[in-house]
Amino acid sequence: EDQVTQSPEALRLQEGESSSLNCSYTVSGLRGLFWYRQDPGKGPEFLFTLYSAGEEKEKERLKATLTKKESFLHITAPKPEDSATYLCAVVGKTSGSRLTFGEGTQLTVNP
Amino acid sequence: DAMVIQNPRYQVTQFGKPVTLSCSQTLNHNVMYWYQQKSSQAPKLLFHYYDKDFNNEADTPDNFQSRRPNTSFCFLDIRSPGLGDTAMYLCATSRDTSEKLFFGSGTQLSVL
Numbered sequence: 001e002d003q004v005t006q007s008p009e010a011l012r013l014q015e016g017e018s019s020s021l022n023c024s025y026t027v028s029g030l031r032g033l034f035w036y037r038q039d040p041g042k043g044p045e046f047l048f049t050l051y052s053a054g055e056e057k058e059k060e061r062l063k064a065t066l067t068k069k070e071s072f073l074h075i076t077a078p079k080p081e082d083s084a085t086y087l088c089a090v091v092g093k094t095s096g097s098r099l100t101f102g103e104g105t106q107l108t109v110n111p
Numbered sequence: 112d113a114m115v116i117q118n119p120r121y122q123v124t125q126f127g128k129p130v131t132l133s134c135s136q137t138l139n140h141n142v143m144y145w146y147q148q149k150s151s152q153a154p155k156l157l158f159h160y161y162d163k164d165f166n167n168e169a170d171t172p173d174n175f176q177s178r179r180p181n182t183s184f185c186f187l188d189i190r191s192p193g194l195g196d197t198a199m200y201l202c203a204t205s206r207d208t209s210e211k212l213f214f215g216s217g218t219q220l221s222v223l
Contacts, residue, residue, distance in 0.1 A: 004153075031209045043115075043201050043214030044154070087153070091209045096166070099212065101153035 002027045002092050006102035013078055013109050021073040021086055021105045029093030033071050035064050036087040038104065044087055047073075078109045114138050117202050117215035124192055124222055132187040132218045134202030142208055143185040145177060146201040148217075154201055160185060161208065192222040 003026040013019055025033065032051055036044035048057045050066040057064050061082065063074040073086055085106045089099040116135045124130045134143065142161050146154040158167045160179045174196075176188040189196060199219050203212040 032211075034211060036214075041199075041217070041219065043117075043203075043217045044212075046211050046213065049211050096208065098156055098168075103151070103153045106151075 002090055002095055002098075002100040004088055004090055004100050004102035006086075006088050006105050008105060009103070010106045011108070013075075013107070015079055015109055015111050016077050018074070018076045018078070020075070021107070023071040023073070023088030023102055024069060025071070025088070025090045026069075027090045027092035027095070027100075031091045031093055031095070033066055034089045034091075034099065035071070035073055036089065038085045038087055040085075047086075075107070078107075080109045080111050083107055083109045115202055115204055115213050115215035117200075117218050119218060120216065122218055122220045124220070126194060126222055127191045130189050130192055130220065132189075132200050132202075132220070134185045134187075134215055135183050136204045136213075137183070138204055138206075138213060139182060140204035140206050140213070141182075142205045143179060144203040144205075144212065145175075145185070145187050146203060148199045148201055149197075157187070189220075192220075194222050196220065197222045 005024045007022045035047040038044040048064040053068045055066050061076050065072045085104040087104045089101040118133050144159040145157045148154040157171045179185045199217045201217045202215045205212050
């Protein structure tokens, strides 16, 4: 059974204070690891897909990296508008079409 | 341009009173999903359609049903809602299985 654990559960940063969110996963044959951003009362918004260890993707202040056991979402010089819950999800070769989500990291960036 | 649209945004129903949530998409995606997300929890897959093929998760209660009359629309029917069914219900689509999901804004259901 696929498993995803995200840490920390909650993170408070000052504006401009860079940090990283962690997603540890166990999956039988990774087909893809996904990062989503979710604002309160809204559906998740797609950020990145990573497929293989060593892969990196960037978008504005966000950079996602992947190893064989975990993924990191690095946030450089965050702004208050980056405040949201960040969800990680994986799909494995035996998962069918089922994405397994972690419970997310709730990020708050104070001005 | 909204691509996955869910209605209504908020729904209040009484214990045991049937309710239907709707989802439409303009992406022409093959796969449509329904997820349940309770407060501060991960989204939980209830079922999905690949075209007209329905795929139910083993632990989805029988109380939850779904219909997909055409490519664009999908409905979630809760036959006899219980208090524990209070949650955000998320519809999502993808071009194919294992590809990235596009989510709607969700329907927040409250069962009183």
